[in-house]
Amino acid sequence: MDDNHGDLEIDENRLKAADPDGLYLFMLKDYPYMMTPDNVAAFTGTTGQEIRKLLNRGEIQGCRIGVRWLVPKLGLLNYLYKDRQLEEGDSYATSIEMR
Numbered sequence: 001m002d003d004n005h006g007d008l009e010i011d012e013n014r015l016k017a018a019d020p021d022g023l024y025l026f027m028l029k030d031y032p033y034m035m036t037p038d039n040v041a042a043f044t045g046t047t048g049q050e051i052r053k054l055l056n057r058g059e060i061q062g063c064r065i066g067v068r069w070l071v072p073k074l075g076l077l078n079y080l081y082k083d084r085q086l087e088e089g090d091s092y093a094t095s096i097e098m099r
Helices: 012-018 037-044 048-056 073-098
Strands: 063-065 068-072
Touching (some): 012 073, 037 048, 037 068, 048 068, 068 073
Antiparallel strands (some): 063 068
16 A cells, blocks of 8 residues: 655555564554654553653654644654664674673
8 A cells, every 4th residue: 555645655665664563553544644743642542742752852753844743654663663673682782792
């Protein structure tokens, strides 16, 4: 499904690669590709204010247009898998050290 939103073409392969376990994409299908902080908050069970704090700190990838933030699904998936990627990276580094 390569959706086209204006001049923005969605790369389904990149989205699938960012969600290797397929845990989130099916739940995100009803959300727009470019999500507001309130959309992200509804999905994650937190508040729009907390999502804006994460955006301001650079913990979630997003773009600011004037005073409004937008979060691409890919940015949200990267954030959701961030801790797991760090854990896998650490276990990989540990396995190399043990050799």
